[in-house]
Amino acid sequence: MTETGSSSAPSLDRAALRELIAPARPAIAAACGLQAVAAVAGVVPFVAVAELARALCQPEVDGERAWTVAVAGVVALLVRLVFLGLAGAVTHFADNDLQLDIRRRMAAHLGRVPLGWFTEHNSGAVKKALQDDVEALHHLVAHSYLELTAAIVVPLVSVAYLLTIDWRLTAVTLVPAVLGVGLYGSLMRGYGQQMAAYGAAIARVNNAAVEFVQGIAVVKTFGQSGRAHRRFLAEADGFVAFFWQWVSGLLVPSALAELILSPIVALLTVLAAGAVFVAEGWLAPLDVLPFALLGLGITAPFMALNYAQQDMSLAQQAAGRIGAVLAAPVLPIAGPGGPVPADDTVRLHGVRFAYDGTTEVLRGVDLVLEAGTVTAIVGPSGSGKSTLAKLVPRFWDPSAGSVSIGGVDLRDLPPAELYRRVGFVFQDVRLLRTSLRDNIRLGDPRASDAQVEAAARAAQIHERIVALPRGYDSVFGEDAILSGGEAQRVTIARALLVEPRIVVLDEATAFADPESEAAIQDALATLAAGRTLLVVAHRLHTIVGADQIVVVEDGVVVERGRHGELLAANGRYRRLWDAAEAAADRTVDVEVNS
Known part of the structure; x- marks a missing residue:
């Protein structure tokens, strides 16, 4: 079987992925709801620390409020652990059921395709679709959707809280996130096509390697070993040239995006801006603390978006190959109780x-x-x-x-x-x-x-x-x-x-x-x-x-x-x-x- 769909029809791969994971969507949606609760609860302890500091530094300490804030932080932490575990359990069970369902569908379908189809499609490619490509959906279903949920909910909740303190410093705190996401967005343009080309290049190198290994005995017999691996070397060189051309243009902007979204840059931005705000009398020193604590939580989740994009691209290509197997034409199957042959002619x-x-x-x-x-x-x-x-x-x-x-x-x-x-x-x-x-x-x-x-x-x-x-x-x-x-x-x-x-x-x-x-x-x-x-x-x-x-x-x-x-x-x-x-x-x- 050839590498199917990925290189020529990414939209078909997306459609194939949507169709494949359809049975798991209700479970994924429920898990994302649990993850959203866990994400909100994960922000609460940081808010509690900030509010506790503000409460304890008042001229007259409100002990009851301080204890309430502390307990709320601890309870939120426990809630996060419980809901995070539940969300992961739901998606992993959904992934197990989905993989079983897809493999059963593929096995049932392959049982109905013409036997000659298997002579035209090598067993390694069928195994890749049935085993490797189905497993490639695991990270998307079991992890990526949860990571995306956290990457959206955590910044929103953090920003909502910081706006209650000071909208101006909140806007400054968002600058690294906006710049980093913008850079990543530009890097991701055409990523699906590039990944498809990458897969095709790898396939050409693998094919040339197999051809070289299988034919080496013959070509060495005739003294043509140098010529034998010429195609392999050409394909390997072609892959290196393609890969370097692709990544060379990404190295600087990718490194810059990761630097901008790093915790240290977020912290430095908050502290520098906070110092200016305090010096100008726009903000009390203690009011900078929530920004220092939660500013890190605004930029860090956005890194998950990059990895989720990679998981999505790989899953789409895998779904395209699985879809190609499921789309193989089948022979019509006669039911029992039909005519019985008169003899063996x-x-x-x-x-x-x-x-x-x-x-x-x-x-x-x-x-x-x-x-x-x-x-x-x-x-x-x-x-x-x-x-x-x-x-x-x-x-x-x-x-x-x-x-x-x-x-x-x-x-x-x-x-x-x-x-x-x-x-x-x-x-x-x-x-x-x-x-x-x-x-x-x-x-x-x-x-x-x-x-x-x-x-x-x-x-x-x-x-x-x-x-x-x-x-x-x-x-x-x-x-x-x-x-x-x-x-x-x-x-x-x-x-x-x-x-x-x-x-x-x-x-x-x-x-x-x-x-x-x-x-x-x-x-x-x-x-x-x-x-x-x-x-x-x-x-x-x-x-x-x-x-x-x-x-x-x-x-x-x-x-x-x-x-x-x-x-x-x-x-x-x-x-x-x-x-x-x-x-x-x-x-x-x-x-x-x-």
């Missing part, structure tokens, strides 16, 4: 398909796979073989035409019924980071241990599993380190457990070593026995006994028949066969000469 009628909606990969394919027969699809790379095969287990729906089993359109079959009938084993092996027992049991979660073992034996992988430290309880990727061929046999065991009537194979032995290939072929023979079988073949010698060989080129079926018939026709299949034989002869010559 697969029919493709007038099938057209385009990945991007414009460039057609398949153009009017008509094909029948009779129940219990073997059909092989061959053709040059990019001809549409794998796409055609993946329509049978409904990785996608055709753009036009239909795919049916036993006379029932796949779109009218509930997923459980479809995958009970159709199994598939492809080149791209997918195992979960869980026990091998559970990996096999994915095909049927209710299967017994005996059934799991029987499927593993049939897939020629039982002996390898029992040799692992914890046998079937060994976790793939931890104490179960399997070769590509061994992992493929686990996926075959998974398919065998379901006992599908229709099996789709896309060159399952393409990346296996000779020993693994033999074991996989034996396992596939067990899987295919007595079933309707569709094979995408790259090695033509493996399908000479097929009941039907279909030659696909440029998304169109150009030939079909048995091996001998197609050779005799001297057409496209014959040319593919001759090319395969010539390649095999060259391989033998190389091995003999070496």
Whole structure:
């Protein structure tokens, strides 16, 4: 999945964020109310200190008033602690519920997108949206709104109190806050776009790094290691140039804004102005004390506005990526109680398909796979073989035409019924980071241990599993380190457990070593026995006994028949066969000469 939305449509990101956090808004609003009470209560102790000082410095001390002010300050402090804790608890519970809700929505949605969508979107990007981007909303929901509330309420309450003492010194006290906020406001212009560009630049560096690491063995073999990392260095240099251009213009005004909003500047402003006011007789010396105490509380909360803006920008970009996943088109799901296929015959009628909606990969394919027969699809790379095969287990729906089993359109079959009938084993092996027992049991979660073992034996992988430290309880990727061929046999065991009537194979032995290939072929023979079988073949010698060989080129079926018939026709299949034989002869010559 690409980085979505942030760089091109910040308004869409904002809309996505509003939609995502909508369920948490009532809780956030309640928490902000509690935070407002806590913020007011937090100002009261400072007011109490100022009023207590003024009361105690009178010629005649009013003891009752002094005690009342002191108690009010202590009670306010306790109220602040209680309400602050309640506000934080509410937002954190709301955040937990929101993250659970979003992840459930994403999981439910991903369960309905075409299986082919996952081949176009890498798992790392999906994980980023499902895990990292959802977590990126935490600080906004759990903290930022509360910090914003305090940043607004504390200055307002402080200013309201100071105005009762002297409006002129209050105006002077506000000068650092006004200047600092003005500077930050100018700095924040275009911040969302810059952050999006920053994310895009980081993504380019990451992509170049992955490309460099993955290809380093090949380029070093050919002595091109210097050229190999040229793109990485270019992207890294480009990122440094972009970042420096961005931050260099922010360093001075940002430092100046932080200095102006710092407590020391606020205190110096109050003391300097207060000294002038006292010297001119405009204000009593004790009246400067409230400004010295509360002046700090006017500027300090405004720093939270800067951090809240950053949290908001990051959350918006995360929401854009989450929204892109939730916007992925889904397949219509048929409900239970629909028509039941009459048999295991697969029919493709007038099938057209385009990945991007414009460039057609398949153009009017008509094909029948009779129940219990073997059909092989061959053709040059990019001809549409794998796409055609993946329509049978409904990785996608055709753009036009239909795919049916036993006379029932796949779109009218509930997923459980479809995958009970159709199994598939492809080149791209997918195992979960869980026990091998559970990996096999994915095909049927209710299967017994005996059934799991029987499927593993049939897939020629039982002996390898029992040799692992914890046998079937060994976790793939931890104490179960399997070769590509061994992992493929686990996926075959998974398919065998379901006992599908229709099996789709896309060159399952393409990346296996000779020993693994033999074991996989034996396992596939067990899987295919007595079933309707569709094979995408790259090695033509493996399908000479097929009941039907279909030659696909440029998304169109150009030939079909048995091996001998197609050779005799001297057409496209014959040319593919001759090319395969010539390649095999060259391989033998190389091995003999070496």
